[in-house]
Amino acid sequence: MVAAADATRWLAARAQLRDVPWSVVIAEDDREAFASVQGLKLRLLLTGLVLGAAALLFSLLVLGRLVKPLEVLTDAARGVPEGDFSRAVPDRAPGEPGDLSRTFDAMRSALRTTLQGLRDSEERYRRSIDSANDAIFAVDPTTLDILDANRKAGELARCAPEDLVKRCFLDLYPDDQRERGREFAGRVAAAGDGTLREIDLATPGGGRLPVSISASVIVHGAGRFLQLICRDLSGRKRMERELSQAEKLSTVGVLAAGILHELSTPLPYVQANLDQAKEDVAALEEGPRTRALRSGIEDALEGSQRAMTIVRDLRIFARGNDGKRSAFDVNDAVRMALRMAQHELKHRATVVTELGQVPQVVGQLTEVSQVFLNLLVNAAHEIAPGDPQRNRVQVVTAVEGERALAKVSDTGAGIAPDALTRIFDPFFTTKPAGVGTGLGLAISRDILSRIGGGIRVESTVGRGTTFTVELLLAA
Numbered sequence: 001m002v003a004a005a006d007a008t009r010w011l012a013a014r015a016q017l018r019d020v021p022w023s024v025v026i027a028e029d030d031r032e033a034f035a036s037v038q039g040l041k042l043r044l045l046l047t048g049l050v051l052g053a054a055a056l057l058f059s060l061l062v063l064g065r066l067v068k069p070l071e072v073l074t075d076a077a078r079g080v081p082e083g084d085f086s087r088a089v090p091d092r093a094p095g096e097p098g099d100l101s102r103t104f105d106a107m108r109s110a111l112r113t114t115l116q117g118l119r120d121s122e123e124r125y126r127r128s129i130d131s132a133n134d135a136i137f138a139v140d141p142t143t144l145d146i147l148d149a150n151r152k153a154g155e156l157a158r159c160a161p162e163d164l165v166k167r168c169f170l171d172l173y174p175d176d177q178r179e180r181g182r183e184f185a186g187r188v189a190a191a192g193d194g195t196l197r198e199i200d201l202a203t204p205g206g207g208r209l210p211v212s213i214s215a216s217v218i219v220h221g222a223g224r225f226l227q228l229i230c231r232d233l234s235g236r237k238r239m240e241r242e243l244s245q246a247e248k249l250s251t252v253g254v255l256a257a258g259i260l261h262e263l264s265t266p267l268p269y270v271q272a273n274l275d276q277a278k279e280d281v282a283a284l285e286e287g288p289r290t291r292a293l294r295s296g297i298e299d300a301l302e303g304s305q306r307a308m309t310i311v312r313d314l315r316i317f318a319r320g321n322d323g324k325r326s327a328f329d330v331n332d333a334v335r336m337a338l339r340m341a342q343h344e345l346k347h348r349a350t351v352v353t354e355l356g357q358v359p360q361v362v363g364q365l366t367e368v369s370q371v372f373l374n375l376l377v378n379a380a381h382e383i384a385p386g387d388p389q390r391n392r393v394q395v396v397t398a399v400e401g402e403r404a405l406a407k408v409s410d411t412g413a414g415i416a417p418d419a420l421t422r423i424f425d426p427f428f429t430t431k432p433a434g435v436g437t438g439l440g441l442a443i444s445r446d447i448l449s450r451i452g453g454g455i456r457v458e459s460t461v462g463r464g465t466t467f468t469v470e471l472l473l474a475a
Contacts, residue, residue, distance in 0.1 A: 135230040137169060141189040141217065144169045144182070147225055156230065158204045169228070174202045188215040188226055198233060210234055267308050274301045325451060327360040327474035330368065330404050334395055337372035344380040349391040349410065356398045361471040363451035368471070371447055371455075374440035375408040375467050382412025382465065402473055403453075409466040415459040423457065 129136055135153035137146055146164050154161035157172065173181045177200050188194040193216040200208040210233040218227050278297050284290045334355060338345075345351055361368075376393065383391045394409045415423060424445050441455075448455050452472045459465040 132229075134232075135211075137164075137228045137230070138218075139169045139185070139226040139228055141185070141224065141226050144185055153230070156201065156203075156209065156232070172201050174200055174208055177201075184213070184215070185226060189217060192217045201230065210237060263307070267304065271301070271304045271308065274304055325362055325364060327362060328365040328368075330358055330361050330397055330406060330471060331355045333365055333369040334372050334397060334406065336365070336369040337376055338395070340369075340373055341376040341380065344377050345388075345393060347385045347388060348380050348383040349388050349393045352392055352394040354394070354396040356396070358397050358399055358404045360474040361404045362474050363447075363453070363471060367447045367451075368469075371444040371469060372406070372408065374444050375469075378440065379408060379410035379412060379465070382410055382414075399473070404471045404473055406469040406471070407466055408469070409464060411464040414461040414463055414465055415457070416461055420457065420459060424455075 130151040132150060132152060135156045136150045137153055138148040139146055146167050146169055149161040149164040151161060153164060157164060169185070170178045170181055180199060184194065184196050184199075193214075195215070196213040198210055198212055201211050203209050211230045212233055214229045214231075216227050218225055274297060278294070278301065281290065281294050281297055284293075334353070338351065338353070372395075376395075379393045383393075391411050392409075393411075394407075396405075396407045396409075398405050424441050445455055448469065448471075454470045456468050456470075457465065458468075
């Protein structure tokens with residue numbers, strides 16, 4: 001039992017003695033009685049604290065090894081959508097985090113390779129599209145807004161390709177072609193592809209450019225767009241016109257050949273009869289009528305001889321190129337061209353010739369004569385008719401080193417600098433529509449190139465032009 005006395009708690013025990021009427025009572029201070037228990041309790045508490053601290057420390061260490069790799073892995077994963085594949089991953093993490101890290105790194109490397117392949121493919125596609133000779137547009141099938149355009153499309157619209165983006169493709173049509181363009185786009189969007197053989201596009205300055213359009217629907221990811229390939233038809237249409245003109249010229253040439261054949265037969269008779277008339281008149285008595293008759297016969301003889309010379313030159317010129325080269329006098333080629341161009345020159349300019357002593361050159365007389373004829377006709381067209389005394393066309397031949405030079409100069413309007421670099425291009429001409437085909441100078445350069453010669457030009461606007469022809473001297 002527990003008893004208290006003087007604020008002290010006592011632990012007491014009573015035992016009855018055998019065979020006697022009294023009992024034995026033993027009392028002890030409870031602090032002394034429970035001292036060992038209190039010590040044990042304290043030791044148990046300390047042991048629990050130590051074990052708890054050790055467990056906490058162990059948990060922190062274990063969690064640190066697990067959580068830190070996961071944090072690093074999470075940071076690396078955040079960089080992937082941003083295109084950052086350089087962030088490190090924990091390659092030494094133990095257990096499942098380590099397996100996860102290695103799997104993620106392998107997947108990230110595969111993704112990076114795939115993305116690089118896509119970028120390379122896109123770059124190749126972009127280069128191929130930009131190098132195309134046709135204008136290519138990507139157009140929204142609903143709004144018909146331009147989503148993308150290649151370099152040729154920018155050249156067609158005379159602006160940077162990026163300036164075309166967000167513009168409506170219908171704005172590239174002239175007003176009278178827009179509805180037709182809209183209907184075509186609608187048909188392509190419904191059917192998947194289509195072709196428009198010819199339609200006009202508007203050009204800066206109010207011009208029109210004929211094009212053909214091949215279109216198809218391209219499905220890309222979750223969306224789609226219309227791909228329009230526009231091919232410039234202006235060159236083809238110009239060639240068609242030139243071919244038509246060439247066919248007409250060919251027909252005229254056949255007719256001219258027939259006329260030349262017919263003329264070559266009676267002209268010798270006319271010449272012979274005039275010669276006989278000249279002899280008969282010479283036997284008549286001298287008088288005013290005799291002198292007038294003799295003068296008329298002389299004029300007729302001169303005209304007849306000139307007609308025979310023209311017929312002869314045209315027949316030589318019409319023989320064309322048989323592929324053979326020979327040696328000839330360049331001055332003969334100049335004279336032949338001058339005779340054939342006389343009708344173009346006589347009302348426009350005075351012709352001045354300075355034909356030097358030039359050795360024979362290599363080539364074909366008819367071909368080189370054609371070159372000089374082209375140059376002389378061009379020179380005549382640069383001079384307005386009506387004042388031949390004021391204007392001049394000059395032809396000079398000379399020798400320079402191992403080449404013969406022939407210069408054809410005029411005092412005409414001259415050639416603008418921007419056109420000077422293109423005058424030898426086929427179908428390029430500075431003449432009004434219907435006057436020239438733009439083939440004369442291109443053919444001339446080709447003829448001279450084949451025989452080892454050359455041609456160059458100098459011109460000043462308002463002062464005239466000089467073409468210099470170079471020919472190889474014959475051995």
